[in-house]
Amino acid sequence: MEEAIDSPFPVLGIAAWSGTGKTTLLAQLLPRLREAGLKVGVIKxxxxxxxxxxxxxxxxxLRQAGAAPMLIASRERFxxxxxxxxxxxxxxxxxxxxxxxxxxxxxxxEGFKAWPIPKLVLYRAGIGDDSIVSGDWVQAVALSGSAPVSIPPKVKRLDLNDIDAITDWIIEWMNAQPSAAAL
Structure with a gap:
């Protein structure tokens, strides 16, 4: 097993095949996590x-002329x-x-399936290969329907359509991480 990436904050991968609904799920999860008082960054x-x-x-x-990096800022964003x-x-x-x-x-x-980070895997029958639900870094699997393969007992099973349960699991998982204690 590869060594985990060292980070001062918990890092959770959302892994799924294209068309499974990663971005749709994140768009529903992020407001709920923010309502729970969390500041959540996303790397896509x-x-x-x-x-x-x-x-x-x-x-x-300016970027085309060679600025590297190019940072643009206003009072609303940068x-x-x-x-x-x-x-x-x-x-x-x-x-x-x-x-x-x-x-x-x-x-x-979102993405970076091959990187050694804890993952919440999303799975829908008929989309991609079922091998995505297994692996050393899988912490939970959110499914639409039944599991395509046996899911180890240590891996949490979630309903892909139950956004509240997925939100609760992410918060619970995050709070159990050693890097969460430093926050």
């Missing part, structure tokens, strides 16, 4: 090129863009280190 893996900046804007022009040419895949440990200054209570990572 993108499998394709993306741009949060727009051609024609000053920040875009965003930092950093080019990562020739990088095969994002380095999750580095991305988590960027979250440290924000002092979240929890960081949820």
């Amino acid at each position: 893996h993108a499998h394709h090129s993306f741009d949060v900046d727009q051609p024609g804007k000053d920040s875009y022009k 965003a930092m863009m950093q080019e990562t040419p020739n990088q095969e895949e994002p380095d999750l440990a580095y991305l988590l280190s960027l979250m440290t200054i924000q002092a979240p209570n929890l960081v949820i990572v």
Whole structure:
């Protein structure tokens, strides 16, 4: 088993095959976690090129001219863009280190299935391969229907459609983490 990523806050991966509803679930969970008094950061893996900046804007022009990183800020938000040419895949440990200054209570990572972090796996029959529900890092499986394979007793079983139960489990799991005590 690979060694866990060292982090000053609990890190929970949400792992599922494309089309299972990771983003939909997170959009429902985040307001509930915020209502519980938690500051939750999210890191989302993108499998394709993306741009949060727009051609024609000053920040875009400056980034294209070589600013690295480019940080743009207003009184409502800030965003930092950093080019990562020739990088095969994002380095999750580095991305988590960027979250440290924000002092979240929890960081949820969407994607990054192969990284050694505790995971809540989402599974819907007929979407992807059922091997996703097993593995050393799986803490809980939220299912729509019955389990495709035997789930170990140490892994919590949740109903994918019961947002309150999933929220309660995340809070319970987070509070049981050694890094949660330091918050």
